[in-house]
Each structure stands twice: as structure tokens, then as C-alpha cells.
Amino acid sequence: MTVPAAASFRRIGVFGGAFDPPHLGHHALAVTAIAQLQLDALHIIPTGHAWHKSRTLSDASHRMAMAELAFADLPQVVVDGRELARPGPTYTVDTLLELQQENPGAQLYLLIGEDQAHALPGWSRWERLPALAIICVAARADSTGAKGQFDALKAQVPGLTVLNMPPVDTSATDIRHRATTDQSLVPLVFETVARYIDQHHLY
Ligand SMILES: Nc1ncnc2c1ncn2[C@@H]1O[C@H](COP(=O)(O)OP(=O)(O)OP(=O)(O)O)[C@@H](O)[C@H]1O
Numbered sequence: 041m042t043v044p045a046a047a048s049f050r051r052i053g054v055f056g057g058a059f060d061p062p063h064l065g066h067h068a069l070a071v072t073a074i075a076q077l078q079l080d081a082l083h084i085i086p087t088g089h090a091w092h093k094s095r096t097l098s099d100a101s102h103r104m105a106m107a108e109l110a111f112a113d114l115p116q117v118v119v120d121g122r123e124l125a126r127p128g129p130t131y132t133v134d135t136l137l138e139l140q141q142e143n144p145g146a147q148l149y150l151l152i153g154e155d156q157a158h159a160l161p162g163w164s165r166w167e168r169l170p171a172l173a174i175i176c177v178a179a180r181a182d183s184t185g186a187k188g189q190f191d192a193l194k195a196q197v198p199g200l201t202v203l204n205m206p207p208v209d210t211s212a213t214d215i216r217h218r219a220t221t222d223q224s225l226v227p228l229v230f231e232t233v234a235r236y237i238d239q240h241h242l243y
């Protein structure tokens with residue numbers, strides 16, 4: 041894969057999510073993006089008011105703490121709580137505009153999983169996103185067979201890049217279900233995160 045930005049500029053990844061909890065699929069995506077896109081920094085951004093999710097998310101403090109644990113081994117990562125501090129629904133376009141202002145000349149890379157890639161045309165002011173960041177998509181193992189549609193999406197989203205990573209069959213939904221049914225979480229999350237979930241009686 042060719043790396044699209046000029047080498048002299050900082051390359052900043054932006055990876056938002058509920059992270060309720062952060063799991064090995066998120067971590068694999070982060071590791072892949074740092075290597076393939078040669079990121080200088082990767083902002084992990086837990087979602088504030090997730091207007092697009094029907095369930096109530098765990099408290100922001102827990103999701104921040106778990107994100108710190110889950111990505112602790114990656115020196116490029118900054119766990120960034122800006123969306124948690126924002127009143128009202130949070131939109132990615134506003135986050136990218138802020139990061140662009142804070143980092144003049146940097147190339148931003150927006151990292152999303154396959155499910156969100158297909159939902160992209162429903163995002164707030166989504167047509168503005170390709171001008172703000174190169175959108176990079178990771179395939180998901182639990183996809184509903186919409187893979188071929190990356191081609192259709194590429195036609196709609198200038199610069200859309202597909203990350204070269206084997207799909208990781210993990211979802212936070214599955215982990216929360218395991219927690220409520222007393223199954224081990226460790227194959228799907230790091231031990232530190234599993235311990236945190238247990239200690240704080242999440243899920
Ligand atoms: N296994 C995975 N492989 C690739 N991308 C993933 C994976 N899991 C989540 N993502 C992506 O990470 C981002 C944040 O996801 P999120 O925190 O909602 O996790 P989730 O597992 O999808 O959660 P839930 O099951 O509660 O919907 C989204 O862009 C999502 O597509």
C-alpha cells in the first residue's frame with residue numbers, strides 16, 4: 041500500500057469509538073494503522089453522547105480508564121477525552137476540525153471499522169470528512185457480507201483506504217454478553233481490562 045501523505049508532515053490517526061469495552065479487535069486495528077500509515081500519533085477518542093447508539097454507554101470515566109489500559113503498550117497512543125467533555129451529541133467532523141486547527145499541516149487519518157464505513161453516509165456533514173482526513177477502513181469478521189460494497193464506497197469517498205489486516209472476530213457486544221453470563225473475557229480483551237471490568241462490576 042502506498043502511504044499518501046508527504047513524509048515531512050506529522051501523521052495523526054484518529055480512532056473514535058464507544059470502547060465499552062475496548063477489545064483486541066480495536067487494538068489490532070490500532071497496531072495495523074500505526075505500522076501501515078506510519079503514524080506519529082494516534083488519538084483514541086471515546087465517544088461522548090453517542091446519538092447513534094440505542095443503549096446507554098458505561099460511564100465516561102470507566103471507558104477512559106479501560107482505553108488507557110487497552111492501548112498502554114503503544115507509545116504513539118494518546119487517549120483523548122475531548123468528546124466526553126463536549127455537551128450534546130458528538131460528531132466526528134467537529135473533532136477533525138479541532139484536530140486540524142491544533143495541528144496545522146498535519147495529515148489526519150480517520151480509522152473506522154467496516155460497519156461504520158457502511159454507515160458513513162448517515163454521519164453528520166459526512167461529505168466534509170474526506171477533505172479533513174484520509175478515511176481508513178478495517179474489515180470486520182462479523183460483517184454481514186457487504187464487503188464488495190467497499191468499491192461502491194470508494195466511488196463516494198475520495199481517498200478511502202482499506203487497511204491491510206486480517207479480520208478479528210471480536211465485538212464489545214459479545215464481551216458484555218460474556219460478562220453477564222460469567223464467561224472468561226480474556227481471549228477477547230487484555231487481562232488488565234478484564235480485571236478492571238470485574239473490579240468495577242461493569243456489565
Ligand atoms: N473486531 C473489529 N475489527 C475492526 N474494527 C472494529 C472491530 N471492533 C470494532 N471496530 C471498530 O472500532 C470502532 C469503535 O467500535 P465500538 O467501540 O463501537 O466497538 P464494537 O465492538 O463495534 O461495539 P458494539 O458491539 O457495542 O457495537 C468502530 O469504527 C468499529 O467499526
Ligand SMILES: O=C(O)c1ccc[n+]([C@@H]2O[C@H](COP(=O)([O-])O)[C@@H](O)[C@H]2O)c1
Pocket residue numbers: 055056057058059085087090092093130131132133156162163164
Ligand atoms: O459524526 C457522526 O455523525 C458519527 C456517526 C456515527 C459514528 N460516529 C463515530 O464513529 C466512531 C465509531 O462509532 P461506534 O458507534 O462504532 O463506536 C465513534 O467515534 C463515533 O462518534 C460518528
